[in-house]
Amino acid sequence: MDSNRSVEEITTEEKKNPIGEETEHRQVLQNGWKGSIEGQSVNTAYDDIVDKKSNYQDQTGGTLKFLIFTTETYKDGTVRKYKYEEVTFDGYKKSVDGNNKPISNTLNWQAARRSKVS
Numbered sequence: 001m002d003s004n005r006s007v008e009e010i011t012t013e014e015k016k017n018p019i020g021e022e023t024e025h026r027q028v029l030q031n032g033w034k035g036s037i038e039g040q041s042v043n044t045a046y047d048d049i050v051d052k053k054s055n056y057q058d059q060t061g062g063t064l065k066f067l068i069f070t071t072e073t074y075k076d077g078t079v080r081k082y083k084y085e086e087v088t089f090d091g092y093k094k095s096v097d098g099n100n101k102p103i104s105n106t107l108n109w110q111a112a113r114r115s116k117v118s
Contacts, residue, residue: 004037005036006035007034007070008033008034009033010031012031013027013029014028033084033110037109039104040103041105046092046107050092064088065087067085067087068109068111069081069084069117081116081117081118082114082115083117084109084114085111085114086111086112087109087111088110088111090110092108093105
């Protein structure tokens with residue numbers, strides 16, 4: 001899979017302004033992560049994910065959960081590895097233009113949590 005990724009934190013905000021207090025109390029709750037994987041098809045990886053997800057739902061009625069591992073390399077040489085857990089996929093798009101043009105895919109995902117591996 002030759003791809004680009006996007007990652008975004010999912011949060012909710014709670015604000016309270018107690019009677020008699022001048023300042024507002026704000027709390028930001030971390031609810032998970034979401035993103036997308038997109039790129040040209042160099043193999044069947046995108047279709048394999050969608051097929052596994054569909055087959056699991058047909059057989060069990062449930063939602064198949066995945067793990068995503070990423071490696072980030074920064075310009076200063078720092079390498080960070082993350083694990084995204086309880087990943088679900090949706091929004092699969094495939095552009096099939098035919099002829100000699102490449103096939104491109106987009107697959108959205110959402111994860112319950114992210115943990116630093118190294």
